[in-house]
Amino acid sequence: MHTMLSSISDVYKSHPLFLHHKNPDLHSLQELPDSYAWAPSLEDSHHHHHGHTLSPGDDVVPPVIDLEDPNACVLIGHACKTWGVFQVVNHGVPGRLLDDVEFAGKSLFSLPPQQKLKAARSPDGAAGYGIARISSFFSKLMCDVVVEYEEAMKALAEKLTWLVLASLGISKQDIQWAAAGPNNNGQDNLKDASAVLQLNFYPTCPDPERAMGLAAHTDSTLLTILYQSAISGLQVSKEGAGWVTVPPIPGGLVINMGDLMHILSNGLYPSVTHRVMVNRTQQRLSVAYLYGPPTSVLISPHPKVVGPSRPALYRAVTWHEYLGTKAKHFNKALSCVQLCAPQNAMFAEGNDNHKNDNSNNNNNSVQVG
Numbered sequence: 001m002h003t004m005l006s007s008i009s010d011v012y013k014s015h016p017l018f019l020h021h022k023n024p025d026l027h028s029l030q031e032l033p034d035s036y037a038w039a040p041s042l043e044d045s046h047h048h049h050h051g052h053t054l055s056p057g058d059d060v061v062p063p064v065i066d067l068e069d070p071n072a073c074v075l076i077g078h079a080c081k082t083w084g085v086f087q088v089v090n091h092g093v094p095g096r097l098l099d100d101v102e103f104a105g106k107s108l109f110s111l112p113p114q115q116k117l118k119a120a121r122s123p124d125g126a127a128g129y130g131i132a133r134i135s136s137f138f139s140k141l142m143c144d145v146v147v148e149y150e151e152a153m154k155a156l157a158e159k160l161t162w163l164v165l166a167s168l169g170i171s172k173q174d175i176q177w178a179a180a181g182p183n184n185n186g187q188d189n190l191k192d193a194s195a196v197l198q199l200n201f202y203p204t205c206p207d208p209e210r211a212m213g214l215a216a217h218t219d220s221t222l223l224t225i226l227y228q229s230a231i232s233g234l235q236v237s238k239e240g241a242g243w244v245t246v247p248p249i250p251g252g253l254v255i256n257m258g259d260l261m262h263i264l265s266n267g268l269y270p271s272v273t274h275r276v277m278v279n280r281t282q283q284r285l286s287v288a289y290l291y292g293p294p295t296s297v298l299i300s301p302h303p304k305v306v307g308p309s310r311p312a313l314y315r316a317v318t319w320h321e322y323l324g325t326k327a328k329h330f331n332k333a334l335s336c337v338q339l340c341a342p343q344n345a346m347f348a349e350g351n352d353n354h355k356n357d358n359s360n361n362n363n364n365s366v367q368v369g
């Protein structure tokens with residue numbers, strides 16, 4: 001389920017998706033339908049890639065960062081570099097609001113299928129009930145909570161974006177599209193940022209070993225704030241450790257780096273690949289706040305993270321264009337906007353005469369669109 005916050009609906013209009021519920025009533029299944037049974041390779045990854053290459057004492061879960069810690073910025077930078085994901089506590093979003101949004105989401109998904117389908121999302125729509133790209137006339141039921149939640153998420157997403165960028169040495173003044181405008185009382189603001197609120201519901205599954213809640217992907221965002229309630233299921237991919245479960249912590253929020261941050265940071269903060277496993281006995285609700293820049297602003301490796309020894313790895317792209325690339329090429333989308341092979345470019349040392357410092361070229365600036 002999606003609630004539309006900005007011109008993302010214009011983006012979706014240009015990339016219609018024709019998706020249908022094959023089994024609208026997944027609550028009553030005794031057996032896994034064939035259409036939900038994934039290839040055996042899934043089982044391999046269930047059992048064999050689970051932290052076995054790490055020695056005891058290694059970090060096996062993404063860091064939990066206290067946002068009131070004076071050192072939070074440094075901790076965030078380290079987490080972005082090594083994991084691409086972290087959890088935050090003391091983030092200022094009241095536990096009561098998290099409970100309310102969870103309750104509202106659960107009531108929404110527990111409506112009879114025929115009632116939910118009345119709010120089905122159209123192929124070119126951003127709002128409505130549906131599969132994956134999914135919000136609604138039901139939002140009336142939960143309007144106050146959703147509006148309050150969106151406001152809280154927007155404030156937190158801005159704060160986190162500045163912290164992530166600050167950890168790269170990028171300040172507010174360095175991001176033109178996000179700078180304070182004449183109309184916002186001189187307050188720094190990610191002006192006209194775009195966002196989508198997505199509620200995901202994972203029913204219990206009679207055969208969780210053979211099914212997938214949400215397939216492995218990266219988010220096409222700057223960052224995503226995820227509330228996963230108390231039920232685990234989210235896994236992130238970490239080099240050397242395989243799939244690692246992100247354990248739910250009370251009141252915690254999961255922060256994922258998305259593809260646009262990957263591009264903006266010139267690959268220093270890679271977007272995290274993640275997926276969701278299903279559960280035999282417990283249904284699961286998650287609330288994702290997918291946060292990005294205004295959809296028509298060009299995003300490219302920032303001049304502060306581009307230099308003679310580290311040329312820009314990606315070309316400039318708008319979120320609008322990138323979502324189109326993602327719709328077409330899915331997990332290959334980042335490589336579609338890559339400028340040169342990473343082995344030639346990434347952290348190349350003593351090799352600078354073969355490269356240009358592109359920092360004055362259009363491709364490397366963040367422009368107001």
Ligand SMILES: O=C(O)CCC(=O)C(=O)O
Nearest residue numbers: 198200228234276286288
């Ligand atoms: O349900 C989750 O924990 C993750 C959801 C997710 O990855 C997404 O909505 O993009």
Ligand SMILES: [Fe+2]
Nearest residue numbers: 217218219274
């Ligand atoms: Fe995701």
